[in-house]
Amino acid sequence: MRWQEFEGEVRRICEAHDFSTKFRFVFKDEEGRAEIDVVAERYGIVLCFDAKLYSASRYRASQLRREAEKHRRRCERFSALTGKRAIPVVVSLIDDSLRFHSGCIIVPYHSLNEFLTNLHFYLAEFGFL
Template identity: 45%
Template sequence: MEKDMDELSWQEFEEYIRDVLSHHDFVVKFRKVFKTPERGYQIDVVGLRNDLCLCIDCKKYGRGRHRSSSLKTEAKKHYDRCVAHEEAFDVRSIPIIVTWLDDNLMIENGCVFVPSHMLNDFLLNLDSYLDMIGY
């Protein structure tokens, strides 16, 4: 399933992440839109498998010097979307941001960051990763 990430548009990057989750036997909702009484939301990729719900925001940022602060801001927004998703659908929703560039696996504002080149390994060893980071 390897692709040259540099060649993908941000839309194709989201589609690639969707396809990787499908390959790992997740039931996938793509660009899922939902509403709460307060507002509407969209999550790029939602993957369901057994009792596990991964809510993924795909980020194909360039190498700009403000990327780190942008990702931290986006992490807070995505975490809030996932809380709304959890409440709306009564399912534990794990907030994940898949990044195009390698920012190393980390947690920020409640979101797990996974570089796209590590996504396959992350999904193969999901239980171990989630235990390690406290989910």
């Protein structure tokens, strides 16, 4: 699977859970240009997804933590621009024990459906509700 297909799969799964989506959402602010792979909104909840297609050979937990920090910052910028509270979520193809870092939820791809099915539980668990 290529990264474009991976992002599309994240979008498709969100839409299957009745989220309205914006795909590869690009915005510009005083810090410059930024892109969010999938913005998914349902019932006033806005999830901003960053899809990471790491292979086992180049995957590192430290890299995922860095990406989570960068994505959280992008989501803060998105929130400031739109006035909507964005919840940052990184979806990683490779499963790791890391589930939350620096204000960003980390979901393994194989758990995305379950995450969205039980969204309110996870949002409460990580302090977003």
